[in-house]
Structure formats: C-alpha cells, structure tokens
Amino acid sequence: xxxxxxxxxxxxxxxxxxxxxxxxxxxxxxxxxxxxxxxxxxxxxxxxxxxxxxxxxxxxxxxxxxxxxxxxxxxxxxxxxxxxxxxxxxxxxxxxxxxxxxxxxxxxxxxxxxxxxxxxxxxxxxxxxxxxxxxxxxxxxxxx
Numbered sequence: 001x002x003x004x005x006x007x008x009x010x011x012x013x014x015x016x017x018x019x020x021x022x023x024x025x026x027x028x029x030x031x032x033x034x035x036x037x038x039x040x041x042x043x044x045x046x047x048x049x050x051x052x053x054x055x056x057x058x059x060x061x062x063x064x065x066x067x068x069x070x071x072x073x074x075x076x077x078x079x080x081x082x083x084x085x086x087x088x089x090x091x092x093x094x095x096x097x098x099x100x101x102x103x104x105x106x107x108x109x110x111x112x113x114x115x116x117x118x119x120x121x122x123x124x125x126x127x128x129x130x131x132x133x134x135x136x137x138x139x140x141x142x143x144x
Contacts, residue, residue: 001028001029001030001055002026002027002028002034002053002055003026003027003028003029004023004025004026004027005027008023008024008025008026009021009022009023009024010022010023010024026053028055030055031081031083032081032084032122033057033078033079033080033081033084033112033120033122034053034054034055034078034079035052035053035054035055035057035059035060035076035077035078035079035095036051036052036053036076036077036078036079036092037051037052037053037054037060037063037073037075037076037077038050038051038073038074038075038076038077039051039052039071039072039073039074040071040072040073040074041070041071042070042071043070049074057098057100057110057112057138057139058138060076060098060138060139061138061139072142073141073142075094075141076094076095076139076141077092077093077094077095078092078093078094078095078112078114079091079092080093080112080120084120084122085118085120093114093115093116093118094114094115094141095112095113095114095139095141096113096114096115096140096141097111097112097113097137097139097140097141098110098111098112098113098137098138098139099111099113099128099135099136099137099138100135100136100138101123101124101127101128101129101132101134101135101136102134102136103127103134106124106127107123107124108123109121109122109123109124109125109127109128110122110123110138111128
C-alpha cells in the first residue's frame with residue numbers, strides 16, 4: 001500500500017484529462033515487498049517506457065494478463081525489506097518468480113525468486129516445497 005498526502009499533489013493541465021492525478025512523493029509504511037515494473041508501450045515507431053509501482057504480488061498476474069499487443073513487460077524489480085532479505089536495509093533486485101503456498105486455516109506463504117539464485121520467503125518456510133499440493137505460481141518474469 002502506498003500513501004499520498006494532498007500537499008504532495010502536483011496540479012495537472014486539463015489536456016491530461018480528469019482521471020490523472022500526479023504526486024511528488026508516495027509513502028510506504030508497511031514493511032513487506034513491493035514491485036517496480038517496467039512496461040514498454042509501442043506507438044507506431046516510438047517505444048515508450050512506463051514505470052509502475054505495485055504494492056501487492058497478486059496484482060502481477062492481472063498485469064501480465066492485461067498486456068495488449070502493443071505493450072510488454074520489460075522487467076520487474078522487487079523491493080524487499082531488511083527483515084526479509086537478511087540485510088540491514090531495503091534491497092531492489094530483479095524478480096524472476098513469485099509462488100504462493102496455501103493451506104486451509106493458515107495464512108498463505110509466498111516465495112520470491114530473484115536473479116542470482118536468491119529466494120525470500122514471506123510466511124512459513126516449511127510450506128515452501130515443490131511437491132506442495134496447493135502451490136501456485138503467481139508470476140514468472142517473461143524472460144525466465
């Protein structure tokens with residue numbers, strides 16, 4: 001979840017339409033992963049890059065399903081807090097895959113695979129197994 005405050009609002013011109021709101025900054029207070037997605041948009045002979053910030057891995061599948069022919073995901077970076085990545089600060093790394101593990105009556109567990117072979121588990125480490133009956137890949141980077 002990203003928070004914004006009215007003092008960070010950037011006035012926009014009417015030419016951009018009524019549904020666009022621009023902010024100088026956003027705040028992220030929940031210490032769980034978020035995602036920085038590079039999307040390429042092709043318009044005739046021009047390729048534009050749009051950067052999206054997503055606060056929930058469950059938005060990744062709908063993002064890749066909703067891609068049009070003139071649009072593609074270039075890459076996804078995951079921002080992990082220190083308590084998840086084992087370091088002393090947030091880290092931003094290329095994401096390869098997100099897998100959910102679900103068991104009735106228990107919170108789901110997420111496994112994030114990043115480039116370089118590292119994996120981060122958000123939840124119960126014991127649930128992360130290839131033979132888990134309720135294992136679901138939520139997202140895989142297109143180049144993987």
